[in-house]
Amino acid sequence: MFGSKKQPAIRSLVGEGTVVQGLLRFSGGLRIDGEVQGDVVASADDTSILVISEKARVVGTVKAGHVIINGTVIGPVESTHLLELQPKARIEGEVRYESLEMHQGASIDGALQRMNGGALSGPVIDDKPSLKLLATGNDTK
Secondary structure (H helix, E strand, O other), X not given: OOOOOOOOOEEEEEOOOOEEEOOEEEOOXXXXXXXXXXXXXXXXXXXXXXXXXXXXXXXXXXXXXXXXXXXXXXXXXXXXXXXXXXXXXXXXXXXXEEEEEEOOOOEEEOOEEEEEOOEXXXXXXXXXXXXXXXXOOOOOO
16 A cells, blocks of 8 residues: 555564653654653654554654554644554544544544645644544444
């Protein structure tokens, strides 16, 4: 879908039980299993992948090329290539993306805005209700 770009290896980890305070800048790949209280930003000059696992929590801005979220982010999220929201993803903040894959159960409390090649498309509409998709698991047939 994104040409022949190879995904970078995940070589950095914020482990479960670890709390990082302040700006976290990375290149290549990063996985967060702990908590970050501050911005998580990939270097702009390379392909990047950021994984925020089910147990992870980020309070701050998240910005990377390929972002996979299954934990909690309180703050804006920007994905310049692909944003994957797994079933337990919870985002409170504005979300900007080029391509979006959202699984049932993921929730966003904020505005969604698509980017075209890094540029925003269309006007921002603030008076719309937030999008919430929740899987109840109690479907009756």
